[in-house]
Amino acid sequence: MEITQLIKVGVSKAVEALYQHSVSATDILVSATRKEFEGDYTVVVFPFTKAARKAPPAIAEELGNYLVEHVEDIEAFNIIKGFLNLVVSNSYWSKFLSEVAGQEQYGKHPDNGERVVIEYSSPNTNKPLHLGHIRNNLLGWSMSQILTTAGYDVKRVQIINDRGIHICKSMLAWQKFGNGETPESSGMKGDHLVGKYYVAYNTEEKKQKAALAEAGKEDDEPTILTEAREMLLKWEDNDPEVRKLWEMMNGWVFSGFDTTYKRLGVSFDKLYYESQTYLLGKDAIDAGLEKKIFYTKEDGSVWIDLEDAKLDHKLVLRSDGTSVYMTQDIGTAQERFKDYKMDKSVYVVGNEQDHHFKVLFKILERLGASYADNLYHLSYGMVELPEGKMKSREGTVVDADDLMDEVVQIAKQESEERGDVADLPADRKQEVWRRIGLAALKYHMIRVSPRKTMVFDPKESVDIQGQSGPFIQYSAVRANSVLKKAGDWGGDVSAYSTPESQEKDLMVMIKRYPDVIQEAVKNYDPSLVGNYAYELAKSYNKFYHDIRILKAESEAAKSFRLLLTQVVSRTLESALTLLGIEVPERM
């Protein structure tokens, strides 16, 4: 049994024995002792005052004595007000360290037999990925890694919104103004090229609107919009020419997205295309009508009444019989279950769709879907710039590719100034810079809890000092460097019996790692792992600064510290991997 559990059980028994009162071990609060105090773990004794009918310090005294006597690894204690600080034996720690070092993947849970499908990214195909997508992708990827580590069989999917009026707009503008331009002929990435024509469309539409307004006909539709609508109709009619154009331009976009995903380090097990799924869901509506879950209005439109769930009425089928977004999502959910028979579903989608997902989940529940209880909307806040929201109309959208370029460029500059990797061959240097730059960007985004709207300053995004990706990488690189210098090492760790506070601090941190992963799973929150990695790196830096490893005072101390270093390095690397961050060979 692990130490915090031993303490809880011990306290539970002590309370029973001393005060004839039963407390469940799970209700007992055990936390790491704060640094300013002596001890490793702290029990809060206030909750027992009623049962004991004594002052907290007196209770702490009695509990402390009981624990020291009955729990093997508790060696001593001290009391500050109502807090009982326990000192864990040194032999426990050296045992713990050896155990962790012996594990192939510390923190990894064995398969739990459950499958979870996580949907993320899900872009439109009319323009390239931007800052908001980066947050989405990093959250999705990171969450999928965390779930995998927690023992789930994870399937990563996205649904690509490859049809609709917005794509037609890009297509139309390309036809009108493109002169046959292609990614090859222009040297542009496909998604950027298509994005360029989306902008061109909007410029033209604006121009026409202005002209109409001038002529006093502001209620008229601009002809270019009419044309776009017509194109959409042709698309739906399977017009061969429109379809061909559509396929060609979508192809450009997809290959552009692929490049971006690869650079970001994310991937998918399966792609769903809306062009293939948008007709799904109607069967479900029919079935729901039969079961009287939905009702039909006089005009033929189909609705669901969710007033009892405080969600109002919601349209699920238009009066002309065509589907709405909700219809498709119902269909896609069913399709996905058919494909994967998953136990859980996670949708990584921005918080502007909170309401949509509440309704969707409720409808699926009403329809009696077996998986309805295990749907989760991983909702995240918008990414804003210091000057406010990103507006594509105002050209303030931060492009994903540009941002990655910039961040790597800055890492390169910094690195060259320091000259730490100057002797590496060019390709390896490049790889180091890539890892550092991306780490800065990724950490910056993922350290904020998902739900919060975050402010992203591109200039400061490449934080390299303080709480940053490179800071954590640096600790890992240092640790690896020491291990390399140490050459062959081994030796009896248990012979070292007087760990310093910095060493104990590290061990307590390491011990927390599996719990942190569990918390991240429970809360669907990768930022917990990010913050943990930073804390661990910080502790290691302090240890590294204060204590000699290779020139330790004894062989036993040296072995112990090297083993500790190895465990820290592995844990840091593991935590960073969960965030999609790689450790460079040097920096």
Place this chain on the structure above:
RNA sequence: GGUCUCGUAGCUCAGCUGGAUAGAGCAGCUGACUUCUAAUCAGCAGGUCACAGGUUCGAACCCUGUCGGGAUCACCA
């Protein structure tokens, strides 16, 4: 207007199911490289945890209300 959500240092953010004197980083000031990598470490300064009540031995955290920011409430996707 209804619903949801956020409000913690000049700025960006932590703060686990209520527990010790509310913590980091950046920015500002001060120290530490002949030592295992100074992308580091140590220190100073910076707070009415939006506000007001309530519950509790104990509240940044729970409840109620108020004020501010954001989102959403489409036969749009």
